Amino acid sequence: MRRNRTATGGAWVAALAAVLVGSTGEAQADQVKIRGGGTLHGAVVPIEDRPGYVEIYTATASRPYVFRRDQIEQIVPEASPMDDYLKRRQTIEDSADAHFELGLWCEEQGLSGPALVHHGRAVELDEHHALAQKKLGRVFFDGRWITYDERRQLQGLVKHGGRWVTPEAKEDLNEQQRMTQSQEAWARRIDLLVKTFLEGAPADRAEAEQQLRQINDPDAVVPLVNRLGRQGVELRLILAQLLGTIQDPMADSGLVHLLVREEDRQVRLTMLNELARRQEPTVVPKLIRELSKPDPDRVGRAAWALAGLGATEAVPKLIPALVSVQKRVETVLVPSEPVGGGMGMGVNFGASGGPAFGFGSGPSIPVLTGPAVAPGAIAFGAQAVPIFQYRGQGTGVVVGNVGGVTAPVPAPPVPRQVVRPYQHRNVEVLAALERLTGENLGYDVSAWNRWLRTEFRPPAEEERPARLVPQP
Structure with a gap:
């Protein structure tokens, strides 16, 4: 060889x-x-x-x-x-x-x-x-070169089926994939009932609502949550009441799943009433686990529900959730290298001594300012940036008398995306602690922990109040 x-x-x-x-x-x-x-x-x-x-x-x-x-x-x-x-x-x-x-x-x-x-x-x-x-497929982000996948992870997304989605969307997709054959049959029937409820004649709408309210099969819980949970307030209220009638642990899980994601207070209160009425012992542990989620809104709704259920045993878990470190992507302007001459904006002083402003051949282009990440959503903005900023050419200022003397000045700043941490104070968590303990120590986690060690006495099981909340 x-x-x-x-x-x-x-x-x-x-x-x-x-x-x-x-x-x-x-x-x-x-x-x-x-x-x-x-x-x-x-x-x-x-x-x-x-x-x-x-x-x-x-x-x-x-x-x-x-x-x-x-x-x-x-x-x-x-x-x-x-x-x-x-x-x-x-x-x-x-x-x-x-x-x-x-x-x-x-x-x-x-x-x-x-x-x-x-x-x-x-x-x-x-x-x-x-x-x-x-x-090599890398991008410059937050001061370093990273892969596209690493950037998506910094933006709070996760991979599912080859696509980048929010954690909530991945959770929903996983639930859909776990549907059994019986659940798929229920999904088809529920889709028809929802279509009739939304688009049918008044009599057909009333019949569709009656059939929805009569569903009590545990296999229908996942299709109900997936289908009705994305509809308007009216159908979400029906869903909350409907899950309350299905005697199965899946219904409790469905109510907790929906409650921590529900933005409408009336619908959320209806779900909480159903959970309080059922008195299932697994509900409070499920809500406590939600306190460790990275989404502050989801944590706040779980804390609100725990307070509504009078779950004093949740106090030790609520204190660490008072203040959390969150991240957001921001666009900042940073200085670029000073250069002279070339295209850009000039200030010319002629024989009269007066300045005359003019622009060279410097068209602008739209540049994304980076995503603003929020729970379940990503928004992008844009700003117009002169092309010369990206060609390494800066702004020249022409200063002088009739002879015309040129002096370079630093180029204008250029946009750069950075990830910055910030402390988020969860108002709902503080309100839940005040309601469950009668104390108001603000967002001072250390003070709450001292109080927890010296004064907190969780009530015995027989002393705990019935978990009932006011009806809407």
């Missing part, structure tokens, strides 16, 4: 770099015929620590193919871009720009595997090589 290279295990990029970048020996592309059928085009490299085995590196594969020598029927040398590449990489300067340029050439020749190797090497040599970072 004409090559003798060692390439074992490890990341494919490291292996490919060792064979294709670190080597200085002779190599070329081959047409490799595999016994039993099939042909590969690439470089054949023996594996020194596995006698009788070879690796075949191709232009596009993410990993080398491994074969026994006796599986290779014939190797036919052939001309390909790999020949030229192997010559180029032997003389390449070990600098970020040189590796990046070779990576671009590899892309033009269809050698995507070696292209990634050289873009990766460029980033190793210069972490701030923006063009190479972008070739």
Whole structure:
């Protein structure tokens, strides 16, 4: 064999770099015929620590193919871009720009595997090589280069089925996927009833509502929550009352699931009344678990429900939820490098001594200002930014007499997205603590913890009040 290279295990990029970048020996592309059928085009490299085995590196594969020598029927040398590449990489300067340029050439020749190797090497040599970072699929965010997936995670999203969604949306999607065959049948029937209720004649609407209210099968709970939970207030009120009549733990879970996400106070109070009336022992633990969720609105509604149920045992869990650290994405303006002349805005002082303002060829483009993340929603804004800010050219101010003297000034600031933490004070949690304890220590978590250690006495089971709340 004409090559003798060692390439074992490890990341494919490291292996490919060792064979294709670190080597200085002779190599070329081959047409490799595999016994039993099939042909590969690439470089054949023996594996020194596995006698009788070879690796075949191709232009596009993410990993080398491994074969026994006796599986290779014939190797036919052939001309390909790999020949030229192997010559180029032997003389390449070990600098970020040189590796990046070779990576671009590899892309033009269809050698995507070696292209990634050289873009990766460029980033190793210069972490701030923006063009190479972008070739690797990374974006500059919050002062560092991260992948697209990492950026989505910072924005509070999670992956589901190849798509980035909010945690609440993922939870809903998972529930839909868990539906049994019986639940799917109920889902089809409920869809028809909801359509009739929303679009039918008055008599048909009344009949659809009556049929909805008569549902008491536990298998219908998940379809009811998924279908009616996204409808208007009227249907959500029917849903709350309907779940209260279904005697099954799934109905309790459904009420808690809806309550902590419900924005309408009347609907939420109806759900709380149903939970109080049922007196199920699993409800309070479910609500307490909601206090650890990252969504402050969801935490606040759980605290409100615990106070309404008189759940004094929740006090130790409410105190840590008083103040939470949240994150939000903001766009800030940061200084750019000072440059002189070129396109931009100029101030000219002529013979009269008066300034005359003028604009060069600097059109503006819309630039996203970054997402504002809130529970269950992401909003984007935009602002107009002159193109010269992104070409590295700043604002020149022409100052002088008739002779015209030019002096550069710093370029205008450029927008940059950053993630900033902030402390969120949960009003509903404080209100729940005051209602359950009769104390008002504000948002001083340390003071609440001292009070908890010295004065808090949870009531015995027989002393706890009945968990009833005023009817709406």
